[in-house]
Amino acid sequence: MCSSEDKDIKSKLMQLECYFTWGLEKEAVDLDNLVQRLLDSIRLPTGKVRSFNFLAYVKYMQGCNEDALAYLKQAEDYAKKDHEDDFEKWVLVTYGNYAWLYYHMGDISKAQDFLSKIEDICKNIPSASRYSAPLSIVDGEKGWCYLRFARKYYNEAIVYFQKALEQEPDDPEWNKGYAMALYRTESFDIISMEESLALKQLKHAMELNPEDAHIVVLLGLKLIFLKQRDEGMKLIEKALTLAPDEPYVTRYVAMGLRNAGCEDESIKLLKRALEKMPNSAFLHHQISLCYRNKIFKLQPWLRRPFIEMSIEHLQKALELKHFFVHAQLDLAKMYALSKDFQKAEELFQKACEMPNTCEEDIAMKHRCYGDFLFKNKQSEVLAIKQYKAGLSCRKETHDKDRCLQQLERIAKRRIGRYPKDGEAYGLLGLVHQHRKQEMLAVECFEKALLNDPGNEDYLSALCELRLKLE
Template sequence: MSNTPRDLLKEKLDQLQCHFTWSPQKETIDLEDMMYRLQDSISLNLKYKDQSCNQLAFVNCLQGNYEEAIQNLKEAEKIWRENHKDKFERSIIVTYGNFAWVHYHMGQLTEAQSYLDKLEMICKPLSDGPRYTALIPEVYGEKGWSLLRSTAQYYEEAKECFEKALEEDPDNVQWVMGYATVLFRLEAISGTRENREQSQSVKHLRRVLELDPNESLAMVLLALKLQELKQKKEANELVEQALQKTSDYPKVLRNAAKFYRKEKDVEKAITLLKKALEISPHSSVLHDQLGMCYRSKLLELIVNPLSKDPQSPEFQQKAELFNQCKYHFGKAFEHRPKSAIKSQLDFADICIRNGECSKAEEIYSDLLKLVDIRPESMQKICLQAGLFQFYQRRSEFNAIRLFQKALRVKNDSKVWKQCYEHLEKLADRKLYRNPHDSMALGARGLLHQLVHNKSKAIECFEKALEFDPGNEEYLSALCELRLSLEDRNDN
């Protein structure tokens, strides 16, 4: 092990609680999109501006913009001093940790050590744990917000952070809002435990409004949940109230627009989104929502017979709506190729409807290469790409492979069930035409295996091997099934 001053310093830095030691790194976040979002948050002078400056320093450092990172941290420190005079030392821990790391990356080891010394003095009376940090609510809370601003794969960890922050400080509106927000997002993801317990965020969003009746973002998020629960009157009142209180906050406008789109008032939704886009022109999420609005109008128009007549105004309108959808969905993933999976799938769907199948195939090919994404995201990619292969490319082989890939992703979601049903139909269809089709028999074996019908699975894989001897996939599955049966018999 090396004992150079730089290596010894690095060992100390690794003990810190700050953006440089938390999960999201260069490989897992879309830096350009993250930078735009953080810059918007700072320029709009939104709540938690200090935390946005902290996270922007981290993003700047990852991109090699060290001087900008130092300026971001100085701004964060200034805000902490002005707004948290009574709790400055508790609030500054993450910022000083980031300072130490940025100086380390700049090769300024003495300056990095000076921040470690400051942290040691601050943390000693706060914790009997690590020497240079303190696991207190302020640290857990800031980590929770940082993870929440990243990608969906970190939401569960963000939830745990807010839970720990609230253990010691249950009435802190910032942590309650963070916890309510992460529950709201997890409840929207198929296959999560929160998705099966849909009303938890409602309770916590109501708690936010008890603590801060003017929290307009909590109002629109609560309205969206109540809309799902068919409590329309209160939901409408909350959205109207939120827009009266905050008419220039892009997140409020965006979620209000989502509410109205779901209420079939697409024009009102578009008006709100365009207003939000004027304030935050680089927002990928706003472009995604606009794409969804124009798609709603497009799908309504497509069923009109006049839209097929090149001489009709409806035909021209349809062409314009296709362009609007492609433009906004394209903008939504322009700076988020790793995280804006839904926007890319929506873009591909529009391409298929517009006869641009090669473009759609290119998108599916790129998405299928992604690694370290949430299970339900990979399942959605496989489902849509599989249906494309079956219906547009007439390839049963490729469709089966994609549905199988989705089913091997362990995640009990609606999409998983859809892939199961599609694979079942395809296998039955192939076996009807040819009872000796080894691929269909192998697919049947997998389907039985997934629902723990081991004897039936073994029977199918054995039969598949009769017609495709030496197939490693079937041999491996058969070996695994036989071993599991032996283990069960031994017990």
């Protein structure tokens, strides 16, 4: 094909709304784990079109184009079966994926065929352009794509669910996706019931579909997190009644039971779910957390078997999902608990080297490593370095707040021992600066300079704070 023809078809393809144009970066996710999650999701009674579309795209990213074509065929078949009345709208994303895939396979004729099909569909849709249409179905599917791909895309998911809801405010599927996206983005945030957008949206989604066990269980977990334990537990029990054999529901019910201190019941449910989803890194991680909770209820001489079982499940979780930072950190903590400090430190360092899938990872990794260095290695200097690194997280999270608390404790203890400790005053100034307590920060940095004249860091911080206060 000559360059002008290639440029022409590429221009047309770029106008499509499909997985190939949504800017997904394969470096942001463990593709093998994503394939497993998508295969597990096919068991669910709904959402098969999006699952097969997604599988096709992931298979393309893995270089398996024939598998990708087979999955697109299934996506098209389910669009006909499950959405017969709106087939042309539901198949737009699938046809876009087809066109791009055939283009990458070098079959320009078939790519052009699907471009023509898309063009014919768009002619019958008001406000559509030549190759795309402003449909809630497309925005909603885009939202689900971002929500399921990786944590770094959760905010994009929120945007596109909101767009879908502007067109169909009471659509249960878009309301559910929006609620789940808000729930996940709030997972690490310091937030009250009044401030929680996820709580409000979960309640609204449940009003629209009170029998959706996924929404019921997430609302229950959110209420438990917000200290409404009794109300939350009732919803968790209801979710299990609604879908007793649904692994996705079971795992969140089990999480709620663990948070409520019922580890044995949680393990039983998780192992039942594991029989249906043996390659779920999430389930192995949750089982490990149950054993961890049990450990802290036992006398030290009774802990060893549970530590070993927790380690076994964490290692399996990491085999299944290589960049599972939570499991990596929890495995490091288990080795620290077993007094294997060398292995623990290696794992903490490896976790800190993992790519951040979201902003919250920064504070979490450095806070956990700092705690280990402070408590287990008795290295205050190295711990301070990690806690300060955790403050580079731009969001206000529980882990970032704990970094600030630890730095404050260290600084105050040092000042109590030696009132002329300039570094300690500098640390305290940094804490106040991050808490937006500018006057207290200025006072601390001035004391730091009195005891450490000429320190450029303290001078720079003071200059910045005074400019802010003017």
